[in-house]
Amino acid sequence: MPDPALDPSTDPKSLDDASWNVLLNPAQFAILRRSATERAWSGPWLDTTAPGTYRCAGCGSILYEGAHKFHSGCGWPSFFQEASPGALRTVVDRSHGMVRTEMRCARCDGHLGHIFDDAPHTPTGLRHCVNGHALVFVPDGADPAEVIRRHRAAS
Numbered sequence: 001m002p003d004p005a006l007d008p009s010t011d012p013k014s015l016d017d018a019s020w021n022v023l024l025n026p027a028q029f030a031i032l033r034r035s036a037t038e039r040a041w042s043g044p045w046l047d048t049t050a051p052g053t054y055r056c057a058g059c060g061s062i063l064y065e066g067a068h069k070f071h072s073g074c075g076w077p078s079f080f081q082e083a084s085p086g087a088l089r090t091v092v093d094r095s096h097g098m099v100r101t102e103m104r105c106a107r108c109d110g111h112l113g114h115i116f117d118d119a120p121h122t123p124t125g126l127r128h129c130v131n132g133h134a135l136v137f138v139p140d141g142a143d144p145a146e147v148i149r150r151h152r153a154a155s
């Protein structure tokens, strides 16, 4: 099966749910492909401060830089900006009786989390509240494909 995280020539938008279900672990599938939200404080990367990049667990696209992460105390990894313009796309989410800005990976359209403007102490004032299971942290110098493969195998 073509794997967009390991083979950059694969168009991840061409994959159907059955393919994603094989590629991703259950938590990753529920969040990226079903827009689920992990319970606060339950996901990975909350305390990660090492230099590196946070990649989409589905397609490997670089979504965030470690330098843009901050401690929000909200229970999910938080960033004040995306790694580069166009890494994300946003949509208005009217579920659960709220109007929120949802963000999705621009490359594979996987659900990531929501953006809130309640972080006045950051350079942008924004809090990108991201499900940890939607991300894989790749430390500087590590092989992204290898790290992503290892995290998908963990449930």
Ligand SMILES: [Zn+2]
Pocket (backbone or CB within 6 Å): 056, 057, 058, 059, 060, 061, 105, 106, 107, 108, 109, 110
């Ligand atoms: Zn993606």
